[in-house]
Amino acid sequence: MNTNDSIAAHGWRLCGLSRFCALLFVLVSGAAFVTTAEGQGGKITSDKEKISVERADKLLEARRDKHPREKVRDAADLAWGESYILRVLADLFEATGDRKYLDELASRGEWVISSRDDRRGIKDGSGESRPAWSMSRDFVTAEYTLTDAAGNPAIELRSTTYDYNNSTKAEVIPGEGSRFTLLVTNDRKKRTETFSDLSLDPSDERYVEKIVNDPAAPPNAKPGNVTEKSHLLRVTKVHPGRRPAAQAALLTPIPLAFVGYVGLIYEPLMRFAELTKKDTSLKDLWPVADRFIQAAEESYKDASSRLWRDGPGKDEGYYLCSEKGESFPWDNIGLPYNFIAWHVCTELALYRLTGKQGYLERSKRMVSHFKNRLRYHAENDTYSWDYWYEPVTTTGWSPADNISENMRFLKPFGGPESISYGSITVNLVAAASRMGFGFDEKEMTRFANTLLKNVLNPERTVTRANIAGKGEDPAQISSLDGFLCLSEKAPEVYKAIRETYLKWEGETLPFCAGLLRWERTMSRVR
Numbered sequence: 423m424n425t426n427d428s429i430a431a432h433g434w435r436l437c438g439l440s441r442f443c444a445l446l447f448v449l450v451s452g453a454a455f456v457t458t459a460e461g462q463g464g465k466i467t468s469d470k471e472k473i474s475v476e477r478a479d480k481l482l483e484a485r486r487d488k489h490p491r492e493k494v495r496d497a498a499d500l501a502w503g504e505s506y507i508l509r510v511l512a513d514l515f516e517a518t519g520d521r522k523y524l525d526e527l528a529s530r531g532e533w534v535i536s537s538r539d540d541r542r543g544i545k546d547g548s549g550e551s552r553p554a555w556s557m558s559r560d561f562v563t564a565e566y567t568l569t570d571a572a573g574n575p576a577i578e579l580r581s582t583t584y585d586y587n588n589s590t591k592a593e594v595i596p597g598e599g600s601r602f603t604l605l606v607t608n609d610r611k612k613r614t615e616t617f618s619d620l621s622l623d624p625s626d627e628r629y630v631e632k633i634v635n636d637p638a639a640p641p642n643a644k645p646g647n648v649t650e651k652s653h654l655l656r657v658t659k660v661h662p663g664r665r666p667a668a669q670a671a672l673l674t675p676i677p678l679a680f681v682g683y684v685g686l687i688y689e690p691l692m693r694f695a696e697l698t699k700k701d702t703s704l705k706d707l708w709p710v711a712d713r714f715i716q717a718a719e720e721s722y723k724d725a726s727s728r729l730w731r732d733g734p735g736k737d738e739g740y741y742l743c744s745e746k747g748e749s750f751p752w753d754n755i756g757l758p759y760n761f762i763a764w765h766v767c768t769e770l771a772l773y774r775l776t777g778k779q780g781y782l783e784r785s786k787r788m789v790s791h792f793k794n795r796l797r798y799h800a801e802n803d804t805y806s807w808d809y810w811y812e813p814v815t816t817t818g819w820s821p822a823d824n825i826s827e828n829m830r831f832l833k834p835f836g837g838p839e840s841i842s843y844g845s846i847t848v849n850l851v852a853a854a855s856r857m858g859f860g861f862d863e864k865e866m867t868r869f870a871n872t873l874l875k876n877v878l879n880p881e882r883t884v885t886r887a888n889i890a891g892k893g894e895d896p897a898q899i900s901s902l903d904g905f906l907c908l909s910e911k912a913p914e915v916y917k918a919i920r921e922t923y924l925k926w927e928g929e930t931l932p933f934c935a936g937l938l939r940w941e942r943t944m945s946r947v948r
Contacts, residue, residue: 456900456928469924473937475518481931482510497555500534501683508534508690510935515697517938521704524694528710531691535717539679547676547749553720554679555687563749563828564588564673565658568666576664577630579655581673584641584751584829586610590654593670600665604634606654612645615652622660631657637821638831641751676749681725681741682757685764688718692771699775715775718768722781730784731756734812735794739787741765747827754826758810760843762788763850770853785853789860792850799890804872806838806890807847838890841877845904848873852907863911870912873905873919882922899926903936909944916944 466472485507511527514520535541540551547562564587568577581587589610595603600622606615620630636651643653655673695711698704729742741757744750757765766785773781797806808815815836819825826832839847851869854860861869876891878884885902887893902919909916920937923929 456930466929472924472929473920473934473941475514475938477929478510478514478931478934478938481929481934482507482514485931496559497557497680497683498559498561500537500555501686504530504534505687505690506932509693510932512690512693512697513932513935513939517935517942524698524704524707527690527694528707531694531714532710534687534691535713538717538721540720544677546679548679548745550679552679553717553724554681554684556677556679557683558675558677560586560588560675561751562587562675562678563751564590564675566592566671566673568592568594568669570664571667574664575661576666577657577661578659579673580658580828581655582636582639582641582652582828582830583611583643583654587673587751588675590673591670592655592673594666594668596665596668601628602666604630605670606652608643608654611643611654613643613654614647615654616647616649617652618649622662622665630660641829641832678744678749680744680750681729682743682761684721684725685761685766685768688714688721688768689764689771692718692768692775695775696771715772718772719776722769722772726780726784732787735791737787738791738794739784740791749828751828752826753828755814755829756811758843759792759807759839759850760809760846762792763847763853766850767853770857785857786859789850789854792847793860798868802871802875803868804876804891805868806872806876806888807844808836809839809843810836838888838892840888841885841895841898842901844872844877844889845901848905849907852910855911866908866911870908870915873908873915877902877905878918878922882918883925885922899923900928900930900933903930903933906936906940909940913944916940 466477471477508527508530511523511530515523515527537555538553539546539556540553543551544556545551546556561584564581566579567575568579570576579592581590583590586608590606590608593605593607595605597603597619601619603616603618604620606617607613617630617633619628620633621628623629624631633650634652635656636653639651639653639656691714694707695714698707698711725741728745730739731742732739740762742753743755743757744753746754766788769781769785772778773785791811792807795807795811798804799806813819813825814832814834816834818832818834819830821830848869851861851866855866872889876889877886879886879894884894884896885898887895887898899922902922905915906919909919920941923933923937
């Protein structure tokens with residue numbers, strides 16, 4: 423299933439900023455792994471078979487068509503594909519104790535580390551080769567320089583939207599004298615912008631920057647045909663005296679070593695390290711675990727030095743999506759909570775493995791940041807929360823605020839997080855509670871209630887559209903396995919999720935493996 427199919431499987435009904443977040447941030451949980459009950463693993467004949475090691479092995483074998491080196495072309499493939507396979511392997515080891523899953527995780531994990539930018543000598547748009555993984559397709563800013571007849575730079579262009587900038591095409595049609603037409607199209611957005619009779623003279627009323635650039639360009643470009651003010655790109659520089667020649671080209675994505683993927687990719691590798699380090703019978707795997715730990719420390723040293731910010735409140739903190747001016751559309755803006763959650767899980771594991779206080783301190787600050795923005799609903803003893811936080815959810819910004827270089831204008835948006843995102847974010851809650859901070863028993867009960875009362879319907883057949891319990895979105899059942907982490911404090915969560923999975927006509931490898939892991943965990947708890 424490709425990226426777009428995965429999105430369709432979730433049935434997301436999103437627009438604007440929310441749609442961008444869906445497209446980039448979460449092809450979550452099992453979305454890319456969804457099959458029907460007669461899918462890649464063969465026909466299911468019983469409930470017992472649907473949640474079984476044998477079934478998981480069949481689904482896993484169906485994913486082994488190629489080694490990741492043959493299919494991973496971008497950091498997004500690692501983040502939303504390979505990292506989930508690694509997590510599945512860790513789950514299956516915890517469910518069975520069979521070290522074959524750790525052996526495969528070790529092999530695949532070693533390859534993941536070797537594919538890091540600095541290990542391959544790859545530089546991102548900053549000109550640096552970082553201890554992270556670059557994305558360079560649909561979800562970074564793109565640029566292009568129009569040239570004159572001699573091939574010299576004439577007009578420099580840069581995208582302004584949050585997605586599919588690599589599908590934006592700029593075409594120059596020469597006119598009379600020094601005049602020209604700039605045709606800008608994006609087929610994926612079904613948008614055409616035609617700017618005619620343009621001039622290179624700043625005093626001319628048809629000066630290219632005056633006609634093309636929109637200081638309040640929104641982050642999403644709607645379908646349609648327009649003749650003034652682009653919502654696809656802006657002119658960043660005009661080279662005087664150089665009239666652009668006839669030409670047409672797609673904008674080129676600017677690679678970015680994205681910090682959001684660091685926690686997501688390392689989390690299963692840190693689980694591997696912890697699982698092996700506590701078992702002397704797995705001592706031969708300790709050198710692999712040490713390499714994973716060293717690699718993660720290298721990545722966090724870079725990320726924390728550049729992108730960590732204390733605040734905005736007391737004892738709070740977060741990571742930026744990217745430095746200002748880098749090619750993430752939301753440059754200089756804090757990472758959303760689903761990415762923050764993976765950082766918390768990974769850094770807490772690093773703290774347990776290394777004893778270094780910095781990992782614990784940052785984790786506590788990220789947990790406080792999230793906790794301080796929870797909304798409590800006394801009527802049913804549940805919580806809700808937003809996907810993002812200020813200034814995205816409160817004031818937004820304008821060009822005069824000088825907050826983001828790429829996204830210069832934003833109307834504030836907020837609302838309860840979707841089930842897909844929430845299934846990731848709650849792992850932050852469980853990870854902190856397991857370490858004895860952040861959330862007490864009463865608060866953990868509220869998170870369990872959020873799943874039992876808001877996310878699921880009483881019949882355990884449908885998921886709601888968001889964590890506040892609004893609407894219905896059956897497609898998001900594939901994300902429910904992310905909430906299994908709440909089972910440790912509330913066993914009824916495991917029972918409800920298991921019941922829902924058995925009633926569901928679909929299945930996913932991550933869901934099956936997660937249920938098997940927690941089935942064994944809950945048997946020990948009981």
